[in-house]
Amino acid sequence: MELVINGCRLNVEVYGPEDGPVLIAHHGGGGIGSLAEPKSTFGPLADRFRVIVFDARGCGLSEGIAPYSHEQWAADVDALRQWAGVEKIVVAGGSYGGFIALEYVVRYPDHVSAIVLRDTSADGSNLELAIENARNQDRVEIHWDNFNRYWTGNIYDDDDLKARWAEIIPLYDYEYDPAASMARVEAGIYRHEAHNWCFQHNWDAYDVKPQLPSVQVPTLVTVGRRDWVTPVSSSETIAGLIPGSELVVFEKSGHSPQFEERDEFQRVVRAFLDRAVPAPATV
Known part of the structure; x- marks a missing residue:
């Protein structure tokens, strides 16, 4: 469905019981991500949760109305919460969505x-x-000019973004499967304006570490052992700052344990949520 959220048309999908606790999941990859990943990851929880996934503004099939700032994207999540009519949500996100x-x-x-x-x-x-x-890796030869343009937000157009993503996607998996990687590249939706905004405007200002010790809700932090881009140490930092948080490292995963160790990932997330947001007792 299309919803107008904070003046921007967003592509939104909702699964699960209307009276279930609401989980809103934000996809990763500002400019290269879409609701497809969180739909696959959190859709199985729709047996108990009302799962809301969406293409962020400027991403996927949603309208592109700037700013593509963290403040605006977080405000869009809260507007979706209000649309759902609940006071509290489980908030989820991986990679940039985290x-x-x-x-x-x-x-x-x-x-x-x-x-x-x-x-x-x-x-x-x-x-x-x-x-x-x-x-330090030997899986793929890095084209450093392209690599640097990608990570500094100097992408020319959507086709350039797709081509640059195709060059670095081999780094993301625990075991590289060229055919599977290229299939993911072809399935993507590329929005270079949002991608560039992330690295030209958002990146240097992003630092929530000082606020994390005040977080007072159950938190699950997961990461693949061989994640090259947000390594285990990044997750250890988060888990060390949020009181009582749980850290789970998936030993046979790169950046995507939700796919690479899917059954175990589903088990871990469901067990955590059963503890954190228990189902109401039945009479």
């Missing part, structure tokens, strides 16, 4: 019941680690 989930938590703490994070960071320092990891 940035927005954390931004939502620190900006709208009274409206969060639990947090699910996957392969993300509390600030932009992971990019320094990612560059070092890219230099």
